Amino acid sequence: MSSAPVIGVAVLLVKGETVLLGRRRSSVGHNTYALPGGHLEFGESFEECAVREVKEETGLDIKDIEFVTVTNDVFTEAAKPLHLVAVFMRAHLADPDQLPQNMEPEKCYGWDWYNWKNLPQPLFRPLETMLKNGFSPFSTELN
Template sequence: MTQQNTEERPVIAAAIVVHEGRVLMVRRRVSEGQLSWQFPAGEVEPGESREDAAVRETQEETGLTVKAVRLLGERVHPATGRLMSYTACEVIGGHAHIADTDELAELEWVTHAEIPQYVPYGLFEPVQEHLEAALTR
């Protein structure tokens, strides 16, 4: 009989950062399957809320200081099988740049019309709805 790993993998918290009519996207050095461009994200640490993790990961990866506005939703990502949490965030300070050069290769502020070029497989519906409202005003 083989022993099963009963330890769950940590939730991944993603930050949906909208600023001046664009959304922040990053390209990881190591892609997860077809996921090349994505939102700043990382594992939720023990005792940390999903919203706090999204804020922390954005700071660590991009140097940008953001605050969580609201949790948009959660799902098991169809491409990675990881439990994902998505939090809408707003910029409160700093300048976005590649702060974590080990993890990130590129960073872009993307318009609503450009999103399909970066994420051709589509977005999680609550994220899509949030971006349509935030980017098409």
């Protein structure tokens, strides 16, 4: 079992009433829908991680990046148990005409925009935890 939690940064990329989600191809959360994001690297800010991960995974450039919430989940059922602290950031497309590309097909089946009120199932656990806590990326105040 891992001795320390892993810090992940997930990006709520907002476009109208939709968010960008991809279906995971990884051992943790396989086949669940997740936001673009990944592990925080040493010395990196949350904003820097958000920009890097969104670009690496989707090819998209983002702007107006802000912290919104955090979740704390433990995956004991995984082959290698994982304690994941997910830092959620909200952002918008730098250019609204950009289209997401699947830059890491070994990790994701593809990206698409989903209406926040009608998200696909099953969701990756940190996103599910965030929803159960009543968070919405469309509220005018930070939760």
